[in-house]
Amino acid sequence: MTEHASEVRAAAPCLGADTDQVLRDVCRYDDAAIARLRAGDVLI
Amino acid sequence: MKRPEALEVAKRLCAASDVVVENFASGVMDRMGLGYEVLRALRPDVIMIALSGYGASGPDNDKVSYGPAQVPLSGMSSLTGYRDFPPMHVGISYGDPTGGLHGAVAVLAALMHRARTGEGQYIDLSQWETSIAVLGEAVLAETLGDGAPARDGNRDPHMAPHGVFPPTAMTGWIAVAVEDDDGWRRFTACIGRPDLADDPRFATLVARKRNEDALEAIVAEWTATRSPDDATAACRRPASPPTRRRGTRTSPRAPTSAREATSSSTSTRPSAGGSTPASRGT
Numbered sequence: 001m002t003e004h005a006s007e008v009r010a011a012a013p014c015l016g017a018d019t020d021q022v023l024r025d026v027c028r029y030d031d032a033a034i035a036r037l038r039a040g041d042v043l044i
Numbered sequence: 045m046k047r048p049e050a051l052e053v054a055k056r057l058c059a060a061s062d063v064v065v066e067n068f069a070s071g072v073m074d075r076m077g078l079g080y081e082v083l084r085a086l087r088p089d090v091i092m093i094a095l096s097g098y099g100a101s102g103p104d105n106d107k108v109s110y111g112p113a114q115v116p117l118s119g120m121s122s123l124t125g126y127r128d129f130p131p132m133h134v135g136i137s138y139g140d141p142t143g144g145l146h147g148a149v150a151v152l153a154a155l156m157h158r159a160r161t162g163e164g165q166y167i168d169l170s171q172w173e174t175s176i177a178v179l180g181e182a183v184l185a186e187t188l189g190d191g192a193p194a195r196d197g198n199r200d201p202h203m204a205p206h207g208v209f210p211p212t213a214m215t216g217w218i219a220v221a222v223e224d225d226d227g228w229r230r231f232t233a234c235i236g237r238p239d240l241a242d243d244p245r246f247a248t249l250v251a252r253k254r255n256e257d258a259l260e261a262i263v264a265e266w267t268a269t270r271s272p273d274d275a276t277a278a279c280r281r282p283a284s285p286p287t288r289r290r291g292t293r294t295s296p297r298a299p300t301s302a303r304e305a306t307s308s309s310t311s312t313r314p315s316a317g318g319s320t321p322a323s324r325g326t
Contacts, residue, residue, distance in 0.1 A: 027056040042049045 019043060045076050054078055059086040063093065063151055070096040070105045080166040089164040091154045095143050099170030109171065111137020118175035123182055125195040142178055143171035204252035205231075205259050209267040211275065218267045218275045225249060234279045235266045 023029040029037070037043045045051065055078070058064050064083060066073050073079050073094065080092045094100060097109020115121050115138050116131060125132035150167050158164055176183065182193050193201070200206040200221070208217045222231050225248055232241045240246055240262070245255040252259050267275055 022057070023053070026060045027053065029053075029056075037049060037053065040047075040049060042047060042053065 016044065051077055055082075055086060058083050058090065061087075061090070062155070063091045065093050065095065065147070065151075067095045069108045070094070070098065070100045084164065087164070089158055089162060091151060091158060091164045091167070093147050093151055093154075093167040093169060095147050095169050095171055097139070097170070098172050100168040102170075104172075109139070111139045114139030114172050114175050117172060119179055119182060119192070120175060123179070123193055123195060126197045127195055129195070131195065138178075139171040139175045142174040143169065146174040146177070199256065201253075202249070204249060204256055205263045207260055207263070209260075209264045211267050211272050212269050213271075216272045218270070218272050220263055220267075228252065231279070235263075237262070237266075 020034055023034050023037075023043075024031070034043070045054065058078065066078075080090075083090050083092055096105070097114065098104035098107055112133065115134055118139070120134055120138060121131035123131075124134050147167070147169050150169060154165050154167060186192050198207040198219075203221055203223050206221045208219045211218050220231075222228050228246065229241045232238050244251060246252045246259055270278070
């Protein structure tokens with residue numbers, strides 16, 4: 001373990017921090033659709 | 045998840061995923077419209093694992109489960125606690141980590157299967173069963189007709205001394221586990237009591253188990269004047285080398301092993317080496 005280089009690259013994301021990115025990149029929603037979902041309280 | 049737009053989001057996410065993991069009570073995903081057949085229609089090679097409390101089938105499949113219920117139902121609580129005292133919880137919701145770890149291995153196997161065949165699959169995992177799976181020795185003992193193992197505090201049926209002892213000034217706790225007779229001889233050297241090595245009360249595991257109260261009093265007397273770090277250092281010093289070394293586990297009925305095994309480490313467990321609460325602090 002001591003011979004393995006390691007570093008802290010980022011803090012753990014807060015709940016929902018990556019939701020928009022996942023919906024955009026994985027689920028192929030566009031920004032307008034994501035905004036509608038958020039306005040409709042589908043996304044928290 | 046009860047809104048159609050939310051269900052559509054979940055379906056898109058599942059369709060884009062190699063593995064779908066859910067931890068609802070059995071049947072909830074089906075009722076939400078996200079059961080395996082639905083997801084397989086979206087992605088034929090999807091791997092889905094359901095980590096419900098009691099599995100998708102069987103007499104308890106409709107029950108909602110939480111970790112604190114799984115521990116006693118697995119039998120783990122019946123093994124934990126002091127002799128002649130009630131069963132105890134083990135400190136954590138054991139079904140959660142055991143379920144997750146077993147589930148991770150199952151998913152890895154499913155991914156390997158899919159890599160070879162292109163087939164996805166549905167994995168029905170009972171967290172309750174995974175908690176039972178870590179009690180192999182106890183399950184085997186009862187299966188072989190020896191009955192359920194009795195609670196015995198911090199003692200171990202195959203090792204003595206085996207317990208947690210108070211150090212000086214309550215700076216934590218000192219856990220001691222001596223696996224066999226060679227380990228006992230080395231331990232007596234570590235604690236400055238070589239005169240005990242061949243004491244007939246303690247020379248064999250059977251004898252040490254028979255005189256465990258007296259044995260623990262000696263260990264506690266030694267730990268009482270040391271910090272956990274000092275005790276650990278003392279037991280790490282080279283003592284007399286093992287005279288022989290075999291891989292057979294020692295049993296009180298048939299003490300034959302001499303595997304190298306003296307160990308000591310610090311612990312924060314709030315209990316002592318004895319078999320009852322009354323012996324704590326001895």
